[in-house]
Amino acid sequence: MQPTAASLADALPEGRVLTAEASFAGYLHDEGEWAIYGTPHAVVRPESAEEVAAVVRWCVETGTPLVPRGAGTGLSGGANAIEGCVIVSFERMNAVLEVNEAERWARVQPGVVNDDLRAHVARHGLWYPPDPASSPWSTIGGNVATNAGGMCCVKYGVTRDYVLELEVVTGTGEITRLGHRTAKGVAGYDLAGLIVGSEGTLAVVTEIVVRLRPLPPAPITVAGMFDSLVDAGRAVALVAESGISPSVLELVDHHCLKAVDDWKHMGLSTDANAVLIGRTDAPGEQGAFEAAELARCFEEAGASVAAVSADEQESEALYAARRLAYPALERLGPVLTEDVCVPKAKVPEVLARIEEIAAAHSVLIANIAHAGDGNLHPLIITTPGDDAAKARAHEAFTEIIDAALAAGGTVSGEHGVGTLKLDGLRKELSPVSLALHHAVKNALDPHGILNPGRAIPPLGIVILQAREPY
Missing domain, CATH: 3.40.462.10 (FAD-linked oxidases, C-terminal domain)
Known part of the structure; x- marks a missing residue:
C-alpha cells in the first residue's frame, strides 16, 4: 500500500502528526557525528501506548520503517531518520507516573529526562543510579534503548540492572508488559532484559518500571x-x-x-x-x-x-x-x-x-x-x-x-551500535551469534519495520537511502 500522511493522521488524534518538512529539523539525527540520515515521511508525537500501537499497525500495513526517538542525545546514529520512515518522538510521554517507596521502584514514561527522574525520587529519599554524562538531557527511554551506563556504574551497574518491567508495543502492533516488579522472579524468558539495549529494533517501549536505591552518603x-x-x-x-x-x-x-x-x-x-x-x-x-x-x-x-x-x-x-x-x-x-x-x-x-x-x-x-x-x-x-x-x-x-x-573488549560499552559500529560488531560476533541475533529480530519484528539497519549487522547487503551526513 502506498503510504499517505493523511491516512496516518486519520488513525490518531488531531495534532499528533507532523508532515511539513520544515517541522522535521529537530528530529533528523542524533549526535553521532557523520552517521547517515534521511528525510522522514512524518513525525508522530504520541501521548499513549494505544497511539503508538496505532502507528506501528499503520507502518506494518504500509511497509514503512519506524524509528523511535528520545531526546536525540545518542552518539551512534541509532535514532537517525531513515528515508521515508515515521519518527516516533516521546517528548509528550514524559511523566513520572508512580513512586513506590516500600518496594523502591518508579513507573515512568519513556520521555522522562534522567535528571528529572533523579530529582523526583530524591524527594522520597530514593536514588536512580545510572547517570550518563547526558543525564541533564537524555531520556529514560533512550537510556533503555542503549542500555546506558555512566559515571556511577563502576559500582552500581547499568540501565539493565535497574529495569524491572516494561510496557512495549510489539512489531505487530500489540501492547504487552514484560518483566516483573517483585524482588525475585524467574517465570519465563527475560524478555525485558532482551529489549534493553536493543535500540528500538525489537519493540517500542512505552513505559518503564525502574528499580531505585536509597540516597547514598555524600562522597x-x-x-x-x-x-x-x-x-x-x-x-x-x-x-x-x-x-x-x-x-x-x-x-x-x-x-x-x-x-x-x-x-x-x-x-x-x-x-x-x-x-x-x-x-x-x-x-x-x-x-x-x-x-x-x-x-x-x-x-x-x-x-x-x-x-x-x-x-x-x-x-x-x-x-x-x-x-x-x-x-x-x-x-x-x-x-x-x-x-x-x-x-x-x-x-x-x-x-x-x-x-x-x-x-x-x-x-x-x-x-x-x-x-x-x-x-x-x-x-x-x-x-x-x-x-x-x-x-x-x-x-x-x-x-x-x-x-x-x-584486548578482549567490545565495540560498545554504553552508546549502542546504531549505524556507526555495525562493521565493528560484525568483527565481534561469530557467524552463529549473528544468526541468533537475526532469528530474534525476525521473531519479534516479523515485518522488519522497527528501526531497520541499526544495532545488528545485516546478514546480506542492505542499502539505506540517505542524504549526505551532516
Whole structure:
C-alpha cells in the first residue's frame, strides 16, 4: 500500500502528526557525528501506548520503517531518520507516573529526562543510579534503548540492572508488559532484559518500571594528576586489584580539561596530561579507608599529585568538568566519539595504543573514560571541512575498535551500535551469534519495520537511502 500522511493522521488524534518538512529539523539525527540520515515521511508525537500501537499497525500495513526517538542525545546514529520512515518522538510521554517507596521502584514514561527522574525520587529519599554524562538531557527511554551506563556504574551497574518491567508495543502492533516488579522472579524468558539495549529494533517501549536505591552518603573525592595516560591506566588496574569499590573512577585528559576551562573559565589546572577522579560513597571508616586506597593506587602508578580533596567546591568542579568534556570539545570541531570497553587490566595497554593511533593518523584524540569499568571514550576531533582529516579520523576510529577487540573488549560499552559500529560488531560476533541475533529480530519484528539497519549487522547487503551526513 502506498503510504499517505493523511491516512496516518486519520488513525490518531488531531495534532499528533507532523508532515511539513520544515517541522522535521529537530528530529533528523542524533549526535553521532557523520552517521547517515534521511528525510522522514512524518513525525508522530504520541501521548499513549494505544497511539503508538496505532502507528506501528499503520507502518506494518504500509511497509514503512519506524524509528523511535528520545531526546536525540545518542552518539551512534541509532535514532537517525531513515528515508521515508515515521519518527516516533516521546517528548509528550514524559511523566513520572508512580513512586513506590516500600518496594523502591518508579513507573515512568519513556520521555522522562534522567535528571528529572533523579530529582523526583530524591524527594522520597530514593536514588536512580545510572547517570550518563547526558543525564541533564537524555531520556529514560533512550537510556533503555542503549542500555546506558555512566559515571556511577563502576559500582552500581547499568540501565539493565535497574529495569524491572516494561510496557512495549510489539512489531505487530500489540501492547504487552514484560518483566516483573517483585524482588525475585524467574517465570519465563527475560524478555525485558532482551529489549534493553536493543535500540528500538525489537519493540517500542512505552513505559518503564525502574528499580531505585536509597540516597547514598555524600562522597569523598580523590584526585590524581598524571604525566601520562598510560600511568593513569596503570592506576585504574591497581584500583581493580585492590578490591575496593569506588563509586566513581573517571579519567579526563588535558585536552578535555583545557577545552572545558576555555569555555567555562572554571580555573581548572591543565598541567597534568591526565587526571583521575575517584570517589567513594562508603560510610564512615570504610569510606576513609577506600579514599586512602585510591590515593595509594594513584601514587603507586606514578601520580605527581594524589590527594583526598578537602575542598568540596574544587572536587565538584572536577566532576562537572568530566560531564562538560564532550560539549566543550564539540566547540573545537566535529567530534567522532568512540565507546569501547576493555578489561580493566588492559586499560593501560589500550590507552597507549590509542596514543599510537593518534600519532599514526595525525589526528587529535582527546580521552575521557569511565575508567573504573574499562569503558573508554576516545574523542577524535577534526577541523570542519577538512575531508582528508575526516578520512584519517575514520581510519583511527576503526583501528581503536580493532585494538579493543584484540584486548578482549567490545565495540560498545554504553552508546549502542546504531549505524556507526555495525562493521565493528560484525568483527565481534561469530557467524552463529549473528544468526541468533537475526532469528530474534525476525521473531519479534516479523515485518522488519522497527528501526531497520541499526544495532545488528545485516546478514546480506542492505542499502539505506540517505542524504549526505551532516
